[in-house]
Amino acid sequence: MPKYLRFLIWLAVALLGALSLATIALHRGEQINALWLVIAAFCSYTLGYRFYSGFISAKVLALDPRRATPAERLDNGRDFVPTNKWVVFGHHFAAIAGPGPLVGPILAAQFGYLPGTLWVLAGAVFGGCVQDFVILLFSIRRDGKSLTEMAREEIGKIGGFVAYVAVISIIVILLGVAALIVVNALKASPWGTFTIAMTIPIALLMGLYLRQLRPGKVLETSIMGFVLVMLAIFGGQWAAQSPSVAGWFTLTAHTLAVVIILYGFAASALPVWLLLAPRDYLSTFVKLGTIGLLALGIIGLHPVLHMPPLTRFVDGSGPVFAGKIFPFAFITIACGAISGFHSLISSGTTPKLIRREPEARMVGYGAMLAESMVAIMATVAACVLPPGTYFAINSPAGVVGKGPEAAAATISNWGFPVSAPEMHALAQAVGEQTLYNRTGGAPAFAVGMAHIFSNSLGGQALMAVWYHFAIMFEALFILTVLDAGTRVGRFMLQDALSHIWKPLGRTSWYPSILATSGLIVGAWGYFLWQGVKDPLGGINSLWPLFGIANQLLAIVALCVATTILVKMHRARYGAVTLAPLAWLVSVTFTASWHKMFDPNPRIGFLAHARQLASSGASGAEVTRLVFNDRLDALVTAVLLGMVSLVLIESAILWGRVLLGSKPAAVQEAPFVPTRFVEEGA
């Protein structure tokens, strides 16, 4: 293609991107079409990929097509396997895209569609994609080493230790929050609970089919499982309408919490592969299908956004979570913009599959862009709802009042009209008894998705089916994250405890399995229980805590990346990782400070504890709530203190390397020429 034509095409993309960004940013007082968000995202991502990731590849990282990757050098057909770049891309995307990019943007929509959208676009292009890309490349050059190993070798012992503690903390907090989202989606919902319960016999059937009848045919087994799950969704309608059956599946939040805690323990401690492995495949299948379906739905049906670009809650008084746009929008949306957890995947399985170094760009940078697009779709799903409906679903009873009339009146007084009969009709349309106080994001996403699809596919008659399909998708996926995460946490704990007493590290020794499973499940179960008992819905305090922990891990990852760049004599390009690092430090440190010390009891943990203590109320319940607040403040302080140590250790190291008082020695694997060099040269 002639150079001038290429220039004109990229100029057109840039102009279209600027027009769509201006449209979503400057429109006031009238509704805009969701396609503007999609076009803005598409243009930002293509420009970011073509130019910014191209610059990072060529100048900053100097990707070397002649250098053999560990997948080639250490090829063992098991962990290290040179794999087609598109296949690795799909594999990596399936590992990084979870409930996070769906839930965060839905919660942040309380500020309006604009703040979340801008943060997702800028955060991904300049932060999240860069982090995933550079960590992936640095792990490739170190034989696929993990983030904690790289932190220890490149920064020092403190860096390695803090990265380890941050990972465990994030896993624990994430699992607690994820479990709470499931509880809030399934409480008092016989249809949803029935559907999820049915996935157990379906998974067992899949396990038997996969093992006995068609060994290894996972794809066809997953398709079969998917058909059965769809039948279970239709069956759920019957279960919900049958008084005797509905009674069995109408569970309170407390009962669901206990069931999920027991499930997590069993999944970690017992050999239940017959259930877990097929369910894992099924949830991945449903996840990829749902994301694809939602993308087609939004592009094909291009719904109108009813949420304004900015709401009155930019002042920090939001009902979904309290706090101003800065810093809270930026920790509420982690996955989709920048997520520290991704650095674990970029330094886990993926670097062992990359066939040639230049392919790290498409996998690391590109897959994160795809995840960011999922976050944009979640924003659309939340913002197609009338704002009154959105707030009625996502606001806790402690903020809007307990009865339907009280909640509707409070929300209408905020300027977002909604009535109790409207909400009742909506609940009936989606086959639920009530949609009030369904905090956590999942029900709002499900209603939004049902709203989009019911306008075309099946009409209002299928709205309840679409709603429960979305709930099933999220609950199934989160439960899979829950059991996989508990096992990952258990193994990490066993690794650490083996340094104290060797037998504790033996993964087949039952006393150790039970003890470490109990510790991990007990830790996230505590956060879950805390959320269930919280009169403000739990998400209000736990999601920011998770966001802070996740972004603190991103700080550790960016410290590792900057350290390696400095040691590679690429300090002149240090801004590539230093800019997102500085931004995250300002966001997380400010958010942590607010969560600990803000005088507003809806924001600050300690202020809330003081308010409870001085309210005159007494009893075990109040004592426990005060204790929880202080514990949350302590967890935040400990994480913040440790990450501060990593920052200080890293900054000292950068200074010493730059001043020449310490040799700039990177811990890379030696150069070996690749045999794939001719293919892409």
Add this chain to the structure above:
Amino acid sequence: MRNRAERCRRRLSEACTILLATMREIFDEAAYARFLGRQGLASSPEAYAEFLRDQEFAKARRPRCC
């Protein structure tokens, strides 16, 4: 004209092949095929059980994002 149609068909076929390969990798079918090749086994319930045991340790340690 015919060349263009042929090229289109070939590209579509390549895209489908890659999509299928991606799905096979995500759903561990490719890993199972590699395992059979490595061990010199034919697919059977016993071989699959052995593969699951082989995979269990590595898979359980694989982090998955939120």
